[in-house]
Structure formats: structure tokens, C-alpha cells
Amino acid sequence: MTSTTAPAPALAKTAVKTGKLRRDRLPLGRQLLLQLICIGILITVLFPIMWVVSMSLDPLSRSRPEGLNLIPANPTLEAYAQVIQQPTNNPVSFLELAKNSFIIACTSSLFSVLIGVSAAYAFSRLHFRGRSVLMLVILGVLMLPAVATLTPLFVMLNKIVVTLPVIGEFNLRNSLMGVILAIISGLLPFAIWNLKGYLDTIPRELEEAASVDGATTNQTFFKIILPLATPALAVTAFLGFVSGWTEFYFSWMFLTKPQDFTLAMALYAMQGQFTSTPWSLFAAFAILVAIPPAVVYFFAQRWITSGLAIGAVKG
Amino acid sequence: MTAAAPAAAVKPRRRWAGLAGGGGGGRVSRVAYLYLVPAFLVMGIITLYPLLYQVWMSFTDYGVQNLRETAPPPAWVGLDNYVNVLTSALAIPNFDFLRIILYNLVWAFSNVIIHVVLGVAIAVLLNTRGLWFRRFYRAMYILPVVIPPIIVATVWRAMYDAQDGAVNLMLSGVGVLFRIPPDFFQIDWLRQVEDPIAFIPLPLAFYAMLITNTWLGWPLNAVVATGALQSIPNELYEAAEIDGASSWQKFRNITMAYLRPAMLPYAIYGFVITFNLFHLSYFMSQGGPFGRTEQLVTQAYRLVNEQQLYGVGAAFCVIMFFILLAITLVTNWLTKATATYNL
Numbered sequence: 001m002t003s004t005t006a007p008a009p010a011l012a013k014t015a016v017k018t019g020k021l022r023r024d025r026l027p028l029g030r031q032l033l034l035q036l037i038c039i040g041i042l043i044t045v046l047f048p049i050m051w052v053v054s055m056s057l058d059p060l061s062r063s064r065p066e067g068l069n070l071i072p073a074n075p076t077l078e079a080y081a082q083v084i085q086q087p088t089n090n091p092v093s094f095l096e097l098a099k100n101s102f103i104i105a106c107t108s109s110l111f112s113v114l115i116g117v118s119a120a121y122a123f124s125r126l127h128f129r130g131r132s133v134l135m136l137v138i139l140g141v142l143m144l145p146a147v148a149t150l151t152p153l154f155v156m157l158n159k160i161v162v163t164l165p166v167i168g169e170f171n172l173r174n175s176l177m178g179v180i181l182a183i184i185s186g187l188l189p190f191a192i193w194n195l196k197g198y199l200d201t202i203p204r205e206l207e208e209a210a211s212v213d214g215a216t217t218n219q220t221f222f223k224i225i226l227p228l229a230t231p232a233l234a235v236t237a238f239l240g241f242v243s244g245w246t247e248f249y250f251s252w253m254f255l256t257k258p259q260d261f262t263l264a265m266a267l268y269a270m271q272g273q274f275t276s277t278p279w280s281l282f283a284a285f286a287i288l289v290a291i292p293p294a295v296v297y298f299f300a301q302r303w304i305t306s307g308l309a310i311g312a313v314k315g
Numbered sequence: 316m317t318a319a320a321p322a323a324a325v326k327p328r329r330r331w332a333g334l335a336g337g338g339g340g341g342r343v344s345r346v347a348y349l350y351l352v353p354a355f356l357v358m359g360i361i362t363l364y365p366l367l368y369q370v371w372m373s374f375t376d377y378g379v380q381n382l383r384e385t386a387p388p389p390a391w392v393g394l395d396n397y398v399n400v401l402t403s404a405l406a407i408p409n410f411d412f413l414r415i416i417l418y419n420l421v422w423a424f425s426n427v428i429i430h431v432v433l434g435v436a437i438a439v440l441l442n443t444r445g446l447w448f449r450r451f452y453r454a455m456y457i458l459p460v461v462i463p464p465i466i467v468a469t470v471w472r473a474m475y476d477a478q479d480g481a482v483n484l485m486l487s488g489v490g491v492l493f494r495i496p497p498d499f500f501q502i503d504w505l506r507q508v509e510d511p512i513a514f515i516p517l518p519l520a521f522y523a524m525l526i527t528n529t530w531l532g533w534p535l536n537a538v539v540a541t542g543a544l545q546s547i548p549n550e551l552y553e554a555a556e557i558d559g560a561s562s563w564q565k566f567r568n569i570t571m572a573y574l575r576p577a578m579l580p581y582a583i584y585g586f587v588i589t590f591n592l593f594h595l596s597y598f599m600s601q602g603g604p605f606g607r608t609e610q611l612v613t614q615a616y617r618l619v620n621e622q623q624l625y626g627v628g629a630a631f632c633v634i635m636f637f638i639l640l641a642i643t644l645v646t647n648w649l650t651k652a653t654a655t656y657n658l
Binding site: 025026031034035037038041042044045046047048049051052064065067068115116118119121122126127128131134137140141143144145146147148149150151152153154155156158159161181182184185186188189192217218221242245246248249252253264267268271279282283286289290293294297298301 | 344345346347348350351353354355357358361362363365366368369372377381382384437440441443444445446447448452455456457458459460461462463464465466467469470471472473474478479481484485488530534587591593594598612615616619620625628629632635636639640643
């Protein structure tokens with residue numbers, strides 16, 4: 001590949017110039033046809049999004065949208081106001097739900113990244129007995145969907161009941177902490193694997209220089225690898241955060257106390273009450289939940305794809 | 316900790332170095348285990364031990380009655396759970412193990428093929444030189460990817476509503492132009508029982524979710540394809556032009572040749588993701604009609620969450636593990652077999 005791109009510089013320059021001249025001109029008819037196709041695709045991409053946005057502006061008195069309108073008749077933000085106050089029949093506000101989701105998402109992603117990066121370093125740079133076997137273990141767990149550990153974790157965490165002085169009886173299964181543990185169980189292998197993939201791409205020259213200067217493994221890790229891996233750490237943490245922010249399986253299965261409920265649980269509950277709640281409430285809620293990760297993702301997209309060694313977190 | 320590191324550095328154990336394979340400077344370090352301890356301690360407790368515990372559970376009749384701390388241990392039932400799952404002899408409605416696996420495979424295959432073809436086609440379209448607003452289109456087309464999947468699934472379920480869903484409203488809007496009465500478009504996309512295509516035994520909900528997942532899935536394929544397209548040196552096309560190649564020949568012999576090694580691993584990865592996709596089936600069709608769009612993951616969740624059959628659910632998950640293992644081995648073999656493909 002490199003051999004084809006290395007002719008004499010002067011020759012290459014002229015080639016690029018003529019190429020540009022010839023290729024940049026697109027006949028007008030063709031241009032218009034392609035524009036038509038592109039706009040068609042754009043409409044299909046935007047259609048569901050516009051529909052939800054428009055629906056969220058419906059007044060609460062209208063239980064379902066009146067046809068397809070970009071801006072509905074009498075648009076209002078009252079659905080947002082209602083949803084922020086109390087989205088479902090449970091006496092929980094949007095902020096309380098968001099707080100629980102935020103705690104789950106932050107804790108699980110931070111723990112996974114912090115624990116994961118040291119293991120990733122060992123797998124990427126150090127030699128030890130059993131390396132390939134342990135790596136297979138990680139890959140094997142990574143391959144499993146989250147539902148694979150659901151049953152045993154539910155049963156095991158359910159057995160851990162402590163009587164605490166202030167709170168009273170505390171069941172680990174029926175708590176945010178239990179959900180966080182279950183999420184880390186799936187997130188940690190992803191963090192290790194993704195970070196290892198990124199560390200593998202960091203050139204070794206710096207470490208070799210450091211080791212010539214007598215740096216130990218620990219010094220290399222803390223002073224060279226960790227600073228260089230910051231983008232990958234941030235991206236891995238962000239992806240973990242997004243998956244925790246809308247996590248459904250474990251929270252829905254584990255949590256029964258309304259004060260522990262999360263955004264995803266409320267969304268599912270609202271969908272179950274489709275016949276009784278106005279759709280504008282559901283639309284406003286969906287938008288509020290989607291906006292924080294979507295905005296970060298949209299603007300940091302280039303940065304995210306470059307720090308991502310494998311695909312996505314398992315759902 | 317720090318004392319161990321130089322010792323390992325000075326006294327390399329050569330006989331391990333060969334076994335270790337890959338990695339850094341070719342010396343064995345004992346300090347490596349210290350770096351692994353936190354991760355494997357955590358994984359051991361909350362991942363590996365539960366997985367083993369699940370194997371034990373799968374041989375028992377673990378149920379709600381065994382959940383309490385003081386409850387007696389569940390009875391040992393041997394291979395009963397496995398036999399009941401594999402022969403579809405569970406006492407729950409609409410459970411057919413073979414149908415679930417077949418549906419799951421069809422679902423994953425059909426999605427991936429459509430995603431890859433559409434992704435490549437649109438990437439090629441956007442790669443046309445001189446096309447106006449290319450960057451704008453690229454930025455907008457990525458929107459489905461940035462929305463959390465659970466939102467996508469719930470919103471699309473509302474879109475497919477028979478009476479007020481956007482899909483039926485749009486169709487009747489278009490239908491008016493062709494003098495089709497609006498009542499014609501009262502399609503119950505996710506619950507209609509009759510198959511839309513007589514000779515393909517798949518319910519309408521399958522096609523509806525296929526459309527949703529296509530909306531969701533092609534943009535990332537287009538991103539991957541765009542990356543590969545931009546790595547193709549212009550000189551190749553120019554040389555081909557000089558040799559008098561037609562556009563089809565150029566597409567086949569240059570574009571496709573460069574796209575293949577990039578798209579194939581991504582297609583395989585997409586297959587596994589789609590195979591295990593939970594949100595669409597669970598939130599949109601809810602497995603219906605009559606459990607015909609149930610996938611392995613959603614059925615496993617239902618067994619545990621709704622039926623509270625923990626023992627059966629455990630056996631189901633163990634079986635699912637072996638199915639996924641088989642798929643992983645096949646796909647790994649495929650990736651390796653195609654990795655040697657050279658330009």
C-alpha cells in the first residue's frame with residue numbers, strides 16, 4: 001500500500017491536481033439526483049426524532065397526537081413540567097429517578113475503569129504464566145449477554161440481608177448497590193478488553209527509554225502509561241456511563257422500593273400505561289432521558305471512536 | 316511490591332517467555348499478578364462464582380420458595396431442567412425452544428446483511444466527490460446511534476401503534492394520493508397474527524422490528540465503510556481509468572477489495588450483537604404474537620423475571636452459553652480464515 005503512494009513528489013503533486021479537477025465536477029443532473037436520495041435518507045433518519053419532539057409539545061389534555069404535524073396545534077411545554085414533577089404514578093420526581101440512574105452509572109463505570117486499567121496493563125505489557133488462559137476467561141465472559149449472570153446474582157445477592165441501626169433491614173439485592181455490583185460484573189470485562197486494545201496501540205519506545213533509565217514496572221505504569229491512556233479511560237468510562245444511565249434488566253429485576261427506581265424503569269412503566277397516560281408525557285420523558293448521553297456522543301463522536309478498541313458495551 | 320519488580324527484571328525466566336506469547340519486552344514479571352489481583356478478585360466474586368453457582372442451580376428445582384435465607388435447599392432434579400427446555404416441555408405458554416433458536420438466527424442474519432449492504436451503499440454515495448453538503452449529511456446520519464437503545468425501542472413501539480402511530484398515519488397520508496382509503500392503514504404492526512408473506516413463516520412484528528433495527532444499525536456500518544473507503548489511494552482509480560476499466564469494474568476490483576477486510580470483522584461483530592439484542596423484542600413486540608418473536612435473551616429474562624423459574628432459567632442460560640460459544644468459535648474461525656485475505 002505504501003509503495004503505491006510514494007512516487008517522485010513532483011509527479012504525485014500533478015497527479016493529485018489533475019485528479020481533483022476531473023473528479024470534483026459532478027454533472028448537475030447527477031448532483032440533483034444524489035441530493036434527492038440524500039434528502040430521502042435524511043427524512044427517514046429524522047422522522048422518528050421529529051415525531052417525538054413534536055409529540056412532546058402536545059398539551060396534556062390531548063391524550064394522543066392529532067396527525068403528523070411538525071409543530072402541533074397549541075404547542076406547550078406542560079408535558080415537560082409534569083414529567084419533571086412526577087412522571088409515573090409512583091410519587092417519584094424526575095430528579096430522584098435521574099439521581100438513582102446517575103449513581104448507578106457513575107459508580108459502576110468508575111469502578112470498572114479503575115480496576116480494569118491495571119489488568120489491561122498487565123495483559124498488554126507484562127509477561128506472566130497463564131496469560132492466554134486468563135485472557136480467554138475475560139473474552140468468554142465478554143461474549144455472554146448480561147442476562148447470563150442475572151439468575152445467580154439475583155439469588156445470591158438476595159441472601160445478603162443485614163440489619164442496620166438506622167435503615168433497618170438492608171437487602172443487598174433490593175438496593176442500588178446490588179444493581180451496581182451486577183452491572184460491574186458485565187462492565188469490567190469490557191473495560192479490560194477495550195483498554196487493553198488501546199494500550200496495545202501505544203508505542204513502546206517511551207517505556208523502553210524509561211526502563212533504560214531504571215524505571216520499575218510500577219513507575220512505568222503510573223508515570224507513562226496512565227497519562228497516555230487518559231483518552232481511552234475517558235471514553236471507556238463514558239460508554240460505561242451511558243449503558244448504566246439506561247440500564248434496565250438488573251434494576252427492573254432487583255429493585256422494588258419506589259425511592260430506588262431508575263429512569264429506564266420509569267420509561268417502561270410509562271409504556272405499560274400507554275392507554276391511560278397522554279403520549280406527550282412519554283415523549284417528553286424520553287427526550288429528557290436521551291439528551292445528556294446523546295449530546296456528549298454527538299459532539300465527541302470522533303474522539304469516542306478513536307478511543308474505542310472494540311464495539312459497544314453489551315446491553 | 317516495588318522490591319519484586321527489579322528482581323523479576325534482572326532474573327528473566329526464559330522458559331515462561333515462550334508460553335506467554337505477545338506483549339512487551341519478552342521478560343516474565345511476577346509483579347504482573349499484582350496488577351491482575353483487583354480485577355480477578357472482583358470478577359471471581361461477582362462473575363465467575365455466580366456462573367458456577369448457576370450451573371449448580373440448573374440441576375435443581377430452585378424456585379421462589381427457596382429464596383428466603385432460612386429456606387431449605389432446593390431439590391436435586393438432575394437433567395430434568397435441560398430435558399424440559401430442549402424438548403419444549405415447560406409448563407409455560409408458547410415455549411418452543413427450536414423455534415426460538417431458529418428465529419434468533421434468522422433475525423441476526425437478516426439484520427446484518429441489510430445493515431452491511433445499506434451501510435456500504437450509503438457510504439459510497441456520501442463518498443462521491445463534489446457532492447454538496449457531504450459533511451452535513453454525515454453528521455446527521457449518525458443521529459440514530461447516539462440515542463439510547465431503550466428509547467429507540469419504546470418510541471418505535473409507539474410509532475407502530477395501530478391507531479395513532481406515526482407509521483400508519485404516514486402511510487395513509489401517502490395512500491390518499493393513490494386514492495387508498497385511510498382505514499386501510501389500521502395495521503397492527505406488532506401484534507398482527509397472520510403472516511404478511513404467505514410462504515415465509517414470520518409474523519409482521521419481525522418485519523416491523525427489522526425496519527427499526529435497520530434504522531438503528533446502518534449508520535455505524537456506514538461509518539466503518541467510510542473509513543475504509545477513505546483509505547483507498549486515488550492512484551488506483553486513476554490507473555484503472557487509464558487501463559479503460561468501467562465503473563462497475565472499478566467498484567468490484569478496487570472498492571470492494573478494500574472494503575472487505577474492514578467490513579467482515581464488523582459484520583461478524585454486528586451478528587453477535589444483533590443475536591443478543593434484548594431491547595427491541597422485549598419492548599416492542601414483547602415476544603408476540605404467541606411468543607413468535609422471542610429471542611434467547613428475552614426468553615431467558617422472562618423465565619427468571621416473570622415466571623420466577625430460577626432453576627429452569629439457569630439451565631436455559633447454560634444452554635445459551637453453549638450456543639453462543641459455538642457461534643463465537645465459528646465466527647472466530649471465519650475471521651481468521653478471512654484475515655489472511657490480501658489485497
